[in-house]
Amino acid sequence: xxxxxxxxxxxxxEGLIFERSQTGRVGYRLPKLDVDEIPFDDLxxxxxxxxxxxxxxxxxxxxxxxxxxxxxxxxxxxxDLGMYPLGSCTMKYNSRLNExxxxxxxxxxxxxxxxxxxxxxxLELIYKLQEDLCEITGLPGISLQPxxxxxxxxxxxxxxxxxxxxxxxDASKDRRIMLIxxxxxxxxxxxxxxxxxxxxxxxxxxxxxxxxxxxxxLCDAGGVAGVMFTNPNxxxxxxxxxxxxxxxxxxxxxxxxxxxxxxNALVGIARPGDMGVDVIHLNLHKTFSTPHxxxxxxxxxxxxxxxxxxxxxxxxxxKEGDRYFLNYDIPTSIGRVKAFYGNFGMMVRALSYIYTHGxxxxxxxxxxxxxxxxxxxxxxxDTFDKPYAGDCMHEAIFSHKNQAKKGVVTLDIAKRLIDYGxxxxxxxxxxxxxxxxxxxxxxxxxxxxxxxxxxxMKDIDxxxxxxxxLVINAPHSTRIGRLDEATAARKPVLRWKPxxxxxxxxx
Amino acid sequence: xxxxxxxxxxxxxMLKVVGLSNAxxxxxxxxxxxxxxxxxxxxxxxxxxxxxKELEGMAAKNTGASKPSFLGGGVYSHFSPxxxxxxxxxxxxxxSYTPYQPEISQGTLQYIFEFQTLxxxxxxxxxxNASMYDGSTAMAEAYLMARRVTRRDKIVVAKSVHQEYRDxxxxxxxxxxxxxxxxxxxxxxxxxxxxxxxxxxxxxxxxQSPNFFGCVEDLQTLADAAHKAGAxxxxxxxxxxxxxxxxxxxxxxxxxxxxxxxxxxxxxxxxGPHVGLFATQEKYVxxxxxxxxxxxxxxxxxxxxxxxxxxxxxxIRREKATSNICTNQGLIALAATIYMETMGKQGxxxxxxQNAHKAAYAKKRISGIEGYSIAFDAxxxxxxxxxxxxxxxxxxEKVRTENGIIGGLALSKYYAxxxxxxxxxxxxxxxxxxxxxxxxxxxx
Numbered sequence: 001x002x003x004x005x006x007x008x009x010x011x012x013x014e015g016l017i018f019e020r021s022q023t024g025r026v027g028y029r030l031p032k033l034d035v036d037e038i039p040f041d042d043l044x045x046x047x048x049x050x051x052x053x054x055x056x057x058x059x060x061x062x063x064x065x066x067x068x069x070x071x072x073x074x075x076x077x078x079x080d081l082g083m084y085p086l087g088s089c090t091m092k093y094n095s096r097l098n099e100x101x102x103x104x105x106x107x108x109x110x111x112x113x114x115x116x117x118x119x120x121x122x123l124e125l126i127y128k129l130q131e132d133l134c135e136i137t138g139l140p141g142i143s144l145q146p147x148x149x150x151x152x153x154x155x156x157x158x159x160x161x162x163x164x165x166x167x168x169x170d171a172s173k174d175r176r177i178m179l180i181x182x183x184x185x186x187x188x189x190x191x192x193x194x195x196x197x198x199x200x201x202x203x204x205x206x207x208x209x210x211x212x213x214x215x216x217x218l219c220d221a222g223g224v225a226g227v228m229f230t231n232p233n234x235x236x237x238x239x240x241x242x243x244x245x246x247x248x249x250x251x252x253x254x255x256x257x258x259x260x261x262x263x264n265a266l267v268g269i270a271r272p273g274d275m276g277v278d279v280i281h282l283n284l285h286k287t288f289s290t291p292h293x294x295x296x297x298x299x300x301x302x303x304x305x306x307x308x309x310x311x312x313x314x315x316x317x318x319k320e321g322d323r324y325f326l327n328y329d330i331p332t333s334i335g336r337v338k339a340f341y342g343n344f345g346m347m348v349r350a351l352s353y354i355y356t357h358g359x360x361x362x363x364x365x366x367x368x369x370x371x372x373x374x375x376x377x378x379x380x381x382d383t384f385d386k387p388y389a390g391d392c393m394h395e396a397i398f399s400h401k402n403q404a405k406k407g408v409v410t411l412d413i414a415k416r417l418i419d420y421g422x423x424x425x426x427x428x429x430x431x432x433x434x435x436x437x438x439x440x441x442x443x444x445x446x447x448x449x450x451x452x453x454x455x456x457m458k459d460i461d462x463x464x465x466x467x468x469x470l471v472i473n474a475p476h477s478t479r480i481g482r483l484d485e486a487t488a489a490r491k492p493v494l495r496w497k498p499x500x501x502x503x504x505x506x507x
Numbered sequence: 508x509x510x511x512x513x514x515x516x517x518x519x520x521m522l523k524v525v526g527l528s529n530a531x532x533x534x535x536x537x538x539x540x541x542x543x544x545x546x547x548x549x550x551x552x553x554x555x556x557x558x559x560k561e562l563e564g565m566a567a568k569n570t571g572a573s574k575p576s577f578l579g580g581g582v583y584s585h586f587s588p589x590x591x592x593x594x595x596x597x598x599x600x601x602x603s604y605t606p607y608q609p610e611i612s613q614g615t616l617q618y619i620f621e622f623q624t625l626x627x628x629x630x631x632x633x634x635x636n637a638s639m640y641d642g643s644t645a646m647a648e649a650y651l652m653a654r655r656v657t658r659r660d661k662i663v664v665a666k667s668v669h670q671e672y673r674d675x676x677x678x679x680x681x682x683x684x685x686x687x688x689x690x691x692x693x694x695x696x697x698x699x700x701x702x703x704x705x706x707x708x709x710x711x712x713x714x715q716s717p718n719f720f721g722c723v724e725d726l727q728t729l730a731d732a733a734h735k736a737g738a739x740x741x742x743x744x745x746x747x748x749x750x751x752x753x754x755x756x757x758x759x760x761x762x763x764x765x766x767x768x769x770x771x772x773x774x775x776x777x778x779g780p781h782v783g784l785f786a787t788q789e790k791y792v793x794x795x796x797x798x799x800x801x802x803x804x805x806x807x808x809x810x811x812x813x814x815x816x817x818x819x820x821x822x823i824r825r826e827k828a829t830s831n832i833c834t835n836q837g838l839i840a841l842a843a844t845i846y847m848e849t850m851g852k853q854g855x856x857x858x859x860x861q862n863a864h865k866a867a868y869a870k871k872r873i874s875g876i877e878g879y880s881i882a883f884d885a886x887x888x889x890x891x892x893x894x895x896x897x898x899x900x901x902x903x904e905k906v907r908t909e910n911g912i913i914g915g916l917a918l919s920k921y922y923a924x925x926x927x928x929x930x931x932x933x934x935x936x937x938x939x940x941x942x943x944x945x946x947x948x949x950x951x
Contacts, residue, residue: 017621017848028588028854033861034939035868043863044886048723050754056628057852065849066590069618073599076614080598093510094602097555102776103592106566111578112778113916115907118571122777125565132549147640147779148834150821154679161682190821190831196682199826238536268547269534275541285834293595293838294615295605295637295798297780313678335678339581339643339671339767340778352562358552361508367530368511371521374533378525391536415610424608429822446512447521478610481805488803488815492792494634495624500802501810 012479014071018496021058027065056498075479076294077423083445083453087395087426087438088185088234090264090286092369097356098290098349107348112340116325123324126317126341129351133301136362137263137280138273141309143316144301145342149261152281152300153191153228155313158334159279159304160226160255161195162311166332175253179218179227181210183234183430188259197225204432208235208388210245219252230259231272234430235388236373236395236438238265246276255279255308263287264442265370265394268363279304288350299346313337368443369394372450376439379454383461387433394442400435408464408471410435415482416463416474420456508552569777575941576913577869579890579932580719581642581669581745582781585858586936587772591845601838609803609813615837616812619800622844629750629847629855630764631757632786636797637814638840639783639832642745642767643672646713647679648785648796648830649741649763650687653711655794655829656762657739660685661708665699667692667718668743670921685710697722697883697892699729705736711763712736715743716756719921720930721866721890722883723753730760739763747771747784747843748934749888751859763787772846773839782839793819796830858935862889865942866933872946873931879949882928890932892918895949899929902949910948912941 040049060068077084084091102108110122130142146152157178164172178197180188181204189199200218203211210229218224227249232238239245246256255278263280264287266272272280284290284299292298304312314333315326326341357365370393377386377396385401400410414424414437426438441450464471475481493500513521518530527533534542553561566572576584595601599614606612606619619637626635639645650662662680664673666689677687686708693700697720705712712733716724726742733740742756744766756764769781787795793816801815821828850858866889874881878896895902899917906914915931922928933942 026853027849027851030857033864035865037864038867043867048754054852058848059851069594072614072617073597076599076603077611078599079602086604089604091604101562104563104566106569106572108774108776110569110572110777111775112582113578113580114571119569121565121568135548150831150833154831186821186825187831187833189826190828193826194831240536240538270537270542291601292604293601294603295837296834297836297839298834336674337678339641343779344777345780352558355550355553355558359547359549361552362547364508370533371518374525375521418611443511447517475610480809480811483609483803483805483811483813485803485813488801488813492815493802494799495627
């Protein structure tokens with residue numbers, strides 16, 4: 001084989017495992033069966049048994065698997081490689097210590113149905129994490145059962161629904177409107193719908209804050225079950241009228257849900273419970289640095305006020321004397337949202353994060369994260385359009401206005417950043433800013449890297465002005481170029497089949 | 508704080524650059540009266556060695572993790588090849604985000620595509636998604652999807668489906684207009700037999716196989732009955748190792764297959780994180796919840812993968828999305844993928860066969876003990892229900908405290924009135940000695 005360019009190296013052309021498979025290769029060995037083998041016909045009738053010989057399942061050796069995954073892994077950008085400034089996603093350092101402790105056999109090897117007497121350490125860990133998260137948010141009720149942020153949201157709005165149903169009885173059916181800012185995460189309205197609410201959008205002011213006048217109008221129109229908002233909001237600005245928002249909703253008979261996706265801007269500084277918030281979810285995979293893992297697992301604890309506590313999911317983890325136990329006897333509960341007790345392995349990591357930071361470290365991390373974002377916001381504001389004048393918290397927002405004149409849009413800027421060695425920022429979110437670029441450096445980036453990022457952004461702007469095609473055709477440095485997503489959606493190929501085209505169509 | 512790369516001096520300089528004199532000024536947009544103004548009441552910072560000691564201390568109290576155990580019921584003890592946990596700890600996998608920028612996320616997108624393919628192959632279905640949170644939430648989503656597909660609102664579910672799954676589905680559906688009818692299993696066989704609840708309002712018949720009692724359902728018959736009523740058949744599988752031996756639901760007429768993939772190399776970890784499986788027929792793909800990876804080409808004809816059909820999802824469709832799910836179980840789906848590929852065709856068959864043989868041996872041993880019998884006579888895979896001479900809670904307590912064995916799960920936890928019965932699970936990790944010790948303990 002002649003090697004023409006880097007992208008033709010075998011390591012860059014690793015196919016699908018199915019394309020590597022060779023009949024007869026094995027990658028495992030089990031201990032010899034230590035009981036008598038029974039003829040299959042005596043075990044299970046033939047009509048219940050598989051007869052397709054597991055068609056298509058690959059046959060590979062152990063080293064095939066190791067090389068396969070090692071090769072494809074190098075096609076991923078990662079936090080460990082560099083700055084990953086996805087706004088709203090909070091890509092901070094995932095410590096190896098947290099990975100290590102989650103794998104302690106006493107945690108990793110514990111069956112969820114093991115007797116309570118034999119699971120006291122796991123229950124203690126959940127209990128202690130609950131206590132710390134309650135202190136951090138200023139809210140007394142908690143369930144760690146939700147598997148991710150969206151499920152924490154669903155749990156939270158279902159608590160609101162259960163509370164209203166209990167308080168208002170039949171009249172609750174006239175209170176089914178959930179107010180949600182236009183700038184919200186898409187999960188907010190999708191979760192509200194699951195609790196039987198209809199969504200009404202709240203407008204924002206030119207400053208990027210909740211439009212109080214519009215909020216009052218919506219409340220006056222009646223039927224308001226509550227509000228779901230994010231604070232700092234999704235443009236990275238703290239809702240300074242937070243108390244007034246809560247008071248207005250409460251006066252209208254509704255409850256306040258806060259999306260805690262941006263809680264990393266507040267830990268140790270301010271607490272939702274002190275602002276009048278009734279219910280919140282946290283993303284342990286954001287604020288408490290459990291790894292995002294290419295799209296999960298997450299953990300989305302739901303915290304609430306005393307009023308909402310009776311409705312939390314079952315079971316609850318409680319303590320009596322020195323004994324921890326699972327309380328299933330909660331007749332007012334909304335029910336269970338996930339089998340067992342939640343993504344326990346993520347809880348171990350989050351508690352390790354809290355212990356490592358301690359009270360001072362948690363606050364220090366918040367300060368460092370906000371400072372990093374402010375630094376970017378400040379130093380790029382001459383080059384990129386900054387849609388809101390106010391101080392940003394943990395993330396900085398810009399638009400492509402200054403570059404779009406040359407035909408260079410946010411997507412192009414994002415792709416060009418890849419050539420400069422950075423993961424792009426969050427693009428086109430929130431929807432309220434045209435061509436939004438939401439940049440969240442987190443506390444895990446040092447000044448020299450921030451400076452390099454800022455320089456890269458300025459260089460891209462210069463390129464956009466002088467040689468827009470260069471930016472529009474980016475990235476230029478990756479194994480593959482921009483992929484045709486429209487065709488992919490029109491003619492979806494969602495699994496490998498033996499007759500599938502291999503690596504390249506042409507060439 | 509050792510995770511923060513900037514020194515205090517660097518931070519001071521940066522504050523000056525942005526026109527501030529100290530860190531507290533960063534928060535001047537937060538009204539004073541909602542600022543905390545004190546230290547959080549959590550621990551002082553601990554050194555790395557102290558964190559390990561503290562958490563190892565808690566882990567040591569989980570004595571259940573080190574005892575011979577015959578617990579199943581939705582979470583299973585299986586051996587995971589060493590490379591599974593090694594490979595998922597590569598920085599490029601575990602410290603990356605959802606692959607929204609395909610040019611620098613091909614590693615993640617390609618393994619999702621392989622995961623989807625393997626789930627299709629093992630379930631016998633045409634399309635599978637990138638994962639759900641777990642089996643229980645996958646089943647809840649299947650209820651919602653069946654209602655969208657059929658425009659009917661009644662769900663008929665067997666009581667032999669895992670109680671916690673049924674609880675979760677009930678929570679998800681409580682604010683829609685759905686009606687959930689739970690139907691009994693046959694007292695003798697343990698199988699679903701009474702299908703009289705199926706009617707023209709039924710969106711789906713939901714059945715688990717092997718069911719909670721370990722019994723293997725006759726899926727083809729159930730599919731025929733469901734289809735005759737114009738309903739979908741939703742099959743739930745909690746023990747993914749069973750796919751290596753049992754006829755896949757997709758070959759028996761299932762319309763949606765949901766399940767739990769924990770058995771594919773994922774630690775039990777006190778119930779999570781695990782990985783939900785969701786597969787269906789191609790004609791329903793646009794009604795599916797969750798992410799999907801698909802093939803795409805760049806302008807040079809190079810094959811790559813992208814997240815696709817996202818107009819179903821919440822970030823586009825908001826309250827009209829097919830589901831509110833966003834983050835799923837990416838890294839756990841990777842672990843399952845590596846497990847399936849390492850075991851391969853032969854390994855998946857052999858491990859399934861070992862489970863069946865060992866469980867059959869245990870069944871024979873235990874049913875030979877005076878006063879003990881097998882509660883249901885349907886064929887089983889690696890779990891079965893034992894009926895004992897007295898309360899199962901007492902029997903299991905005695906075996907645990909006197910013999911150091913966790914002998915199974917008392918059915919009374921989920922099934923009131925079945926006091927003398929307990930569920931025993933035997934996998935390839937249980938040795939013959941352990942099985943003999945359990946039998947001796949029960950006999951003693």
